[in-house]
Amino acid sequence: MPEGQGMRATLQRRMLxxxxxxxxxxxxxxxxxxxxxxxxxxxxxxRTVERDVENLxxxxxxxxxxxxxxxxxxxxxxxPLQDVPxxxxxxxxxxxxxxxxxxxxxxxxxxxxxxxQVARAREVLDSAGDASGLSLWPxxxxxxxxxxxxxPPEMPDGVFPILQQGLLERRCLxxxxxxxxxxxxxxxxxxxxxxxxxxxxxxxxATMEPHQDVLHLAAHRIEASTLTDVPARDPExxxxxxxxxxDGAFDYPEGELITLExxxxxDLAYHLHEARLAEDQLxxxxxxxxxxxxxxxxxxxxxxxxxxxxxxxxEVVGPPSLRDAIAQELESARLAYRTKDPA
Amino acid sequence: MPEGQGMRATLQRRMLxxxxxxxxxxxxxxxxxxxxxxxxxxxxxxRTVERDVENLxxxxxxxxxxxxxxxxxxxxxxxPLQDVPxxxxxxxxxxxxxxxxxxxxxxxxxxxxxxxQVARAREVLDSAGDASGLSLWPxxxxxxxxxxxxxPPEMPDGVFPILQQGLLERRCLxxxxxxxxxxxxxxxxxxxxxxxxxxxxxxxxATMEPHQDVLHLAAHRIEASTLTDVPARDPExxxxxxxxxxDGAFDYPEGELITLExxxxxDLAYHLHEARLAEDQLxxxxxxxxxxxxxxxxxxxxxxxxxxxxxxxxEVVGPPSLRDAIAQELESARLAYRTKDPA
DNA sequence: ATCGGGGCGTCAGGCCATGTCGCACAAGAG
DNA sequence: CTCTTGTGCGACATGGCCTGACGCCCCGAT
Numbered sequence: 001m002p003e004g005q006g007m008r009a010t011l012q013r014r015m016l017x018x019x020x021x022x023x024x025x026x027x028x029x030x031x032x033x034x035x036x037x038x039x040x041x042x043x044x045x046x047r048t049v050e051r052d053v054e055n056l057x058x059x060x061x062x063x064x065x066x067x068x069x070x071x072x073x074x075x076x077x078x079x080p081l082q083d084v085p086x087x088x089x090x091x092x093x094x095x096x097x098x099x100x101x102x103x104x105x106x107x108x109x110x111x112x113x114x115x116x117q118v119a120r121a122r123e124v125l126d127s128a129g130d131a132s133g134l135s136l137w138p139x140x141x142x143x144x145x146x147x148x149x150x151x152p153p154e155m156p157d158g159v160f161p162i163l164q165q166g167l168l169e170r171r172c173l174x175x176x177x178x179x180x181x182x183x184x185x186x187x188x189x190x191x192x193x194x195x196x197x198x199x200x201x202x203x204x205x206a207t208m209e210p211h212q213d214v215l216h217l218a219a220h221r222i223e224a225s226t227l228t229d230v231p232a233r234d235p236e237x238x239x240x241x242x243x244x245x246x247d248g249a250f251d252y253p254e255g256e257l258i259t260l261e262x263x264x265x266x267d268l269a270y271h272l273h274e275a276r277l278a279e280d281q282l283x284x285x286x287x288x289x290x291x292x293x294x295x296x297x298x299x300x301x302x303x304x305x306x307x308x309x310x311x312x313x314x315e316v317v318g319p320p321s322l323r324d325a326i327a328q329e330l331e332s333a334r335l336a337y338r339t340k341d342p343a
Numbered sequence: 344m345p346e347g348q349g350m351r352a353t354l355q356r357r358m359l360x361x362x363x364x365x366x367x368x369x370x371x372x373x374x375x376x377x378x379x380x381x382x383x384x385x386x387x388x389x390r391t392v393e394r395d396v397e398n399l400x401x402x403x404x405x406x407x408x409x410x411x412x413x414x415x416x417x418x419x420x421x422x423p424l425q426d427v428p429x430x431x432x433x434x435x436x437x438x439x440x441x442x443x444x445x446x447x448x449x450x451x452x453x454x455x456x457x458x459x460q461v462a463r464a465r466e467v468l469d470s471a472g473d474a475s476g477l478s479l480w481p482x483x484x485x486x487x488x489x490x491x492x493x494x495p496p497e498m499p500d501g502v503f504p505i506l507q508q509g510l511l512e513r514r515c516l517x518x519x520x521x522x523x524x525x526x527x528x529x530x531x532x533x534x535x536x537x538x539x540x541x542x543x544x545x546x547x548x549a550t551m552e553p554h555q556d557v558l559h560l561a562a563h564r565i566e567a568s569t570l571t572d573v574p575a576r577d578p579e580x581x582x583x584x585x586x587x588x589x590d591g592a593f594d595y596p597e598g599e600l601i602t603l604e605x606x607x608x609x610d611l612a613y614h615l616h617e618a619r620l621a622e623d624q625l626x627x628x629x630x631x632x633x634x635x636x637x638x639x640x641x642x643x644x645x646x647x648x649x650x651x652x653x654x655x656x657x658e659v660v661g662p663p664s665l666r667d668a669i670a671q672e673l674e675s676a677r678l679a680y681r682t683k684d685p686a
Numbered sequence: 687a688t689c690g691g692g693g694c695g696t697c698a699g700g701c702c703a704t705g706t707c708g709c710a711c712a713a714g715a716g
Numbered sequence: 717c718t719c720t721t722g723t724g725c726g727a728c729a730t731g732g733c734c735t736g737a738c739g740c741c742c743c744g745a746t
Contacts, residue, residue: 010703010733011357012402018427031723045705050724059355069712069723075428083426084361085418088369090507091456094449097540098441098457101448105486106437113434114441117460128511140510142584143448144541144593147489148649149640150618164433167483168471180613197440198487200618218617241485250487263679270523274561275493275543297492306491309652311672315679327680329654334677336606336658337670353702353734373693388736393693412692412744 027072081116089128092121152200153220255299261318370415432471435464495543496563598642604661
């Protein structure tokens with residue numbers, strides 16, 4: 001009998017095993033596990049591994065799939081997340097906040113991926129709650145979203161995980177895409193390149209065989225997707241996500257640095273005092289209740305949109321180009337309302 | 344000797360212990376641990392618990408604080424997160440996306456609380472990355488934020504966790520607050536009531552002794568905070584966060600349900616086709632390239648702000664009240680630009 | 687100085703964990 | 717059909733770990 005080096009080894013090995021066993025669709029057999037342990041420098045007999053998982057499954061939700069002969073082990077779907085060290089209540093609260101906020105950003109199938117983490121956070125919060133039984137969440141925390149009041153589009157179940165997986169493993173995908181020219185549904189083989197989240201729409205950047213140009217595929221228009229074994233390639237000439245975005249592919253051209261000068265009302269001045277436009281922002285209070293704000297910012301579509309949205313609360317003083325652009329936009333927007341009779 | 348019920352018990356007990364030992368500032372002594380085990384139905388001698396943690400610390404980053412006599416055990420700061428079942432790559436990617444997005448929403452000290460989770464996600468992604476060594480994150484994923492282009496205010500380190508803790512444990516706080524009337528710094532004892540995140544500013548709702556009215560304290564203006572042992576109380580008459588927000592305390596009154604009717608240009612029509620204003624949204628394409636959109640939505644400040652921001656791309660046709668409001672806002676905003684000479 | 691409590695070394699006993707062996711069973715090859 | 721191979725699983729011997737009990741020691745407090 002080889003010298004055992006203590007029970008330490010047993011506990012360690014079993015914890016390693018727990019970390020190796022996957023969730024539902026994946027599965028690992030006892031010989032698989034033995035090999036992976038060996039790879040980590042732990043050599044035990046196959047019989048021991050078998051006994052290990054059997055033992056662990058007696059008090060953990062491990063399931064043995066005995067339909068196929070090399071039995072496969074995996075975690076039960078309802079297996080709660082156990083983290084070590086345990087999540088502290090503050091982290092749990094932060095996680096819950098983020099998850100709630102993500103409703104605007106991520107498709108439901110992506111959010112569903114965080115279910116174990118969120119459930120765990122909920123558990124921590126509930127048990128950390130005071131004795132009065134008042135649960136802190138969600139009664140006492142609220143997120144007021146500032147994005148556009150639009151609903152994220154619905155996406156067929158199961159598509160998004162495949163996109164993620166294809167991107168992660170850099171494998172081609174076969175997708176069914178409903179193209180923008182209404183209703184045309186076609187199958188394509190694509191090389192996934194990148195994901196862009198532009199609230200509330202998610203885009204997959206990809207090339208479509210046999211072409212080389214980078215396309216923006218709205219994720220919710222992908223009706224079905226399957227993973228292939230063909231490795232994905234970047235387009236000839238390389239792929240630079242930053243460059244693509246900087247070039248304005250998503251209406252987000254970076255824009256020049258400008259010295260923005262605004263005249264704002266007292267309310268807005270106070271808000272800007274709290275959340276600044278830029279590090280070098282200056283606010284001078286004027287005599288008439290308005291304030292003059294200067295800051296060095298980028299001239300982006302988002303900035304214009306924000307300035308327009310503030311309506312009469314703000315006047316763009318400079319630079320002249322931006323002032324003109326805003327003035328013109330206001331002017332032409334106003335035109336539609338000049339006739340008494342709405343169109 | 345009492346009947347042991349197998350090695351199962353040992354392994355299970357030690358894993359439970361791992362889940363009970365907290366991170367840094369907190370600590371648990373062996374008697375504490377024994378008691379908590381007993382609470383969970385596991386009765387072992389104190390000596391056994393001592394031996395357990397000693398054993399575990401031989402291969403896990405557990406630290407024993409032996410400066411104070413009832414020794415305290417806690418996890419090393421560098422202890423990596425081990426989760427069971429292991430995080431899958433898709434979840435890891437989702438977590439990273441959320442974390443990146445949270446830069447606009449949460450103060451840095453709150454985001455820092457997710458460090459172990461994010462580090463773990465990073466680890467999973469790196470090991471799942473393809474053999475080419477190209478790391479997926481953050482080269483291939485990008486989030487384009489749609490909120491206002493403002494920087495979240497800075498907050499003194501260490502304040503936010505105290506706020507969270509006070510709220511969670513419902514204990515009073517002693518804070519140093521820089522009031523809105525510029526520069527006035529005062530100490531107060533407060534009863535924390537709720538947290539409101541309104542991008543990019545975070546507010547703590549609280550009552551300030553000896554008063555009963557609910558105040559909105561901007562978290563970044565709290566310069567210092569300490570936890571007290573005094574239990575926090577809700578104000579007389581109860582506290583209803585939903586009611587407060589519905590009443591418009593944060594410029595977010597809920598608003599009536601209205602039948603919104605818009606005339607939009609082709610681009611915007613397409614965007615609305617993707618991300619709808621409401622479930623019942625209808626789009627009719629007009630002959631002149633514009634489209635008519637109708638949807639049942641809430642008449643909120645956010646909606647007005649969004650409509651204004653779209654500028655000439657949209658015309659509010661109905662309801663008349665909203666049409667008038669937008670028209671008026673455009674009119675008065677335009678006034679500032681009528682004089683050739685900027686103010 | 688005395689005392690008490692918590693930490694820790696020691697010890698005996700029982701039982702657990704491990705490798706080995708052998709058998710059963712299914713699938714696939716010859 | 718038979719043989720082989722891979723796999724699951726029961727049995728067994730043995731070494732050693734785990735457990736509770738006991739008592740010593742150190743340190744702080746009275």
